Amino acid sequence: MPTTYPPDTTALITGGASGIGxxxxxxxxxxxxxxxxxxIAGGDEYVDxxxxxxxxxxHxxxxxxxxxxxxxxxxxxSAPLTDVSLDEWQRTFRINVDGTFLMCREFAPGMVARGWGRIVNLASIAAKDGNPNQSAYSASKAAVIALTKSLGKELATTGVLANVVxxxxxxxxMNATTDPAILARSQQLTPMGRMGRADEVAELIAWLCSESVSFSTGAVYDISGGRASY
Ligand SMILES: NC(=O)c1ccc[n+]([C@@H]2O[C@H](COP(=O)([O-])OP(=O)(O)OC[C@H]3O[C@@H](n4cnc5c(N)ncnc54)[C@H](O)[C@@H]3O)[C@@H](O)[C@H]2O)c1
Known part of the structure; x- marks a missing residue:
């Protein structure tokens, strides 16, 4: 079945000026x-x-x-948990968790009112594995998974699906500022032995945003070159 979208569909992508967005x-x-x-830095519209x-x-x-x-x-x-300042911890949560919460809270009701919608939130393999020296990132992305599972259940009969990649x-x-040792470890743990490309992740997200997906919500879709094992 070809991937299709309803007529006149509009998509809003935060972080859309760079990388996966x-x-x-x-x-x-x-x-x-x-x-x-x-x-916050480029794109069609400004948002923090x-x-x-x-x-x-x-909105x-x-x-x-x-x-x-x-x-x-x-x-x-990128540091051991015992060296992370409260400011760095809270900044990571504000962007990754509060940001996802605020955007879903703002835009989900409009989708529910129209009886159709697709929400895809970006988590990470770090959320499942708990990467060493990335405790704030790992914990924040675990929160993104959990909030999406809750939202998916809450909206399950509305025509609006909420899933996680x-x-x-x-x-x-993003990885220009990631500790090279963390990236090397990630590559070593990845059976395909390489990093993913943004366009590969975008293919999965575009499919999750389409009419082709109809019986999946609150689900986590791994895209990890074989690294994810549960
Ligand atoms: N690149 C990876 O290895 C990887 C792996 C797993 C998950 N992810 C997740 O995928 C998503 C996209 O990552 P990416 O690699 O494309 O990163 P990126 O740095 O290329 O893009 C992130 C974008 O978010 C924007 N942004 C940051 N703070 C913002 C704010 N307060 N308000 C609005 N926009 C803001 C930045 O300006 C940037 O354009 C992130 O949530 C990231 O955690 C990335």
Missing amino acids: AACAAALDKAGVRVITAD VTDPTTVTAL ERIGAVDILVNSAGVVGP APAAVSTP
Whole structure:
């Protein structure tokens, strides 16, 4: 069955100016979806996902959307937990967790009102494995998985699906600031022996945002070159 989207579908992609978000924008645009990228640094629209005022202002500017991909995120501190400052910990949670929460809270009701919607949140293999020297990132992405599972159940009969994608290391600008030792460890743990590409992750997300997916919500989709084992 070909991947299809309802007519006149609009997708909103946070973090859409870079990496996986930008690749999603390209994949959905190619599929004929109207795409709006929102980012703190570039994109079609400005949003700081940690700031409810800018999230609401974005909603007021663009109206309801049919697809929401929450790709805005940061890797946070690369250090042992005992060396992580409370500020670094909280900043990682504000962007990765509060940001995903605020965007879902703002845009899910419009999807429910229209009886169709797709939400895809970006977690990470770190959420399942608990990467050493990435406690803030790992814990924040575990929270993204849990909040999406809750939301998926809450919306299960509304026509709105909420799912999670959990990639292993992907070659994007984010990893320019990741400790090389963490990336080397990730590659070593990955049976395919390489990092993923943003366009490979975007293919999975674009499919999860389509009409082809109808009986899956609150689910976690690994894309990890074989690294994920549960
Ligand atoms: N690259 C990887 O290895 C990898 C692996 C697993 C999961 N992920 C997740 O995928 C998502 C995308 O990562 P990426 O690799 O494309 O990163 P990236 O750094 O290339 O892009 C992230 C984007 O988020 C934006 N952003 C950051 N803070 C923001 C804020 N407060 N408000 C709005 N936008 C903000 C940045 O400006 C940037 O454009 C992230 O959630 C990341 O945790 C990435």
